[in-house]
Amino acid sequence: GAVVSQHPSWVICKSGTSVKIECRSLDFQATTMFWYRQFPKQSLMLMATSNEGSKATYEQGVEKDKFLINHASLTLSTLTVTSAHPEDSSFYICSGPVAGPYNEQFFGPGTRLTVL
Amino acid sequence: AQSVTQLGSHVSVSEGALVLLRCNYSSSVPPYLFWYVQYPNQGLQLLLKYTSAATLVKGINGFEAEFKKSETSFHLTKPSAHMSDAAEYFCAVRVQGSQGNLIFGKGTKLSVKP
Numbered sequence: 001g002a003v004v005s006q007h008p009s010w011v012i013c014k015s016g017t018s019v020k021i022e023c024r025s026l027d028f029q030a031t032t033m034f035w036y037r038q039f040p041k042q043s044l045m046l047m048a049t050s051n052e053g054s055k056a057t058y059e060q061g062v063e064k065d066k067f068l069i070n071h072a073s074l075t076l077s078t079l080t081v082t083s084a085h086p087e088d089s090s091f092y093i094c095s096g097p098v099a100g101p102y103n104e105q106f107f108g109p110g111t112r113l114t115v116l
Numbered sequence: 117a118q119s120v121t122q123l124g125s126h127v128s129v130s131e132g133a134l135v136l137l138r139c140n141y142s143s144s145v146p147p148y149l150f151w152y153v154q155y156p157n158q159g160l161q162l163l164l165k166y167t168s169a170a171t172l173v174k175g176i177n178g179f180e181a182e183f184k185k186s187e188t189s190f191h192l193t194k195p196s197a198h199m200s201d202a203a204e205y206f207c208a209v210r211v212q213g214s215q216g217n218l219i220f221g222k223g224t225k226l227s228v229k230p
Contacts, residue, residue, distance in 0.1 A: 097216035
C-alpha cells in the first residue's frame with residue numbers, strides 16, 4: 001500500500017507557542033489530504049480537508065485561525081497549531097486518498113502533541 | 117446522514133478464541149465500509165474493505181468481515197485470537213460523494229488473555 005509519513009511523531013510545547021506538523025505522501029501524489037484529531041480513548045474526528053493549491057475545508061466547529069493548513073505540493077500538507085493551549089493536546093493523524101474507484105485512505109503514523 | 121456504530125467499547129477474549137467485533141452502519145446508499153486497526157501511539161492500518169464486489173471480505177492477519185445489508189452490519193471476525201491482535205479496532209464508512217474522507221465508529225478495544 002501507499003505510504004504516508006508524519007513529522008514529528010511527538011512534540012511537547014509550551015502554551016502560547018505554535019507547532020507545525022508535516023504530512024507527506026511518499027510514493028503517491030495527493031491533491032487532497034485529510035487531518036484527523038483523536039482524543040485519548042476516543043475515535044478519530046475529521047478536522048479539515050487539505051487541498052493542494054487552494055484553501056482547506058474545515059469541519060464545523062474547527063477554528064480556521066487556530067489550525068492553519070497549507071498544502072504546498074502534491075506530496076506535502078502541513079498543520080500548524082497556533083497559540084497552542086493544553087486543550088489542544090491530542091493525537092493528530094493525516095491521511096491521503098490514493099486515486100481510484102474507492103479513494104482508499106492511507107494514514108500517517110500520527111503526531112502526539114502535548115501542550116504544557 | 118451516514119454513521120457507524122460499534123457495539124462494545126471493550127471486548128476481551130482468550131487466546132485461541134473467536135473474535136467478533138460488531139459494526140452497524142447507517143447509509144441511504146450502498147456504502148463503502150472499512151475496518152482499521154490501531155496499535156498504541158500509531159496510525160491506522162487497513163484490515164479490509166467492502167466495496168460491493170463480495171459480501172464476505174477477507175483481510176490481513178486472518179480477519180474477515182461479512183456485509184449484511186438486511187442487518188446493516190459489517191461485523192469483523194477472526195476464528196482464533198492471537199496475543200498480537202490486542203489493539204483498537206475502528207469501523208468506518210466512506211462519506212458518500214466525498215473525496216474519500218471517512219466517518220469512524222467510536223472504536224472497540226480488543227484484549228486477548230493468555
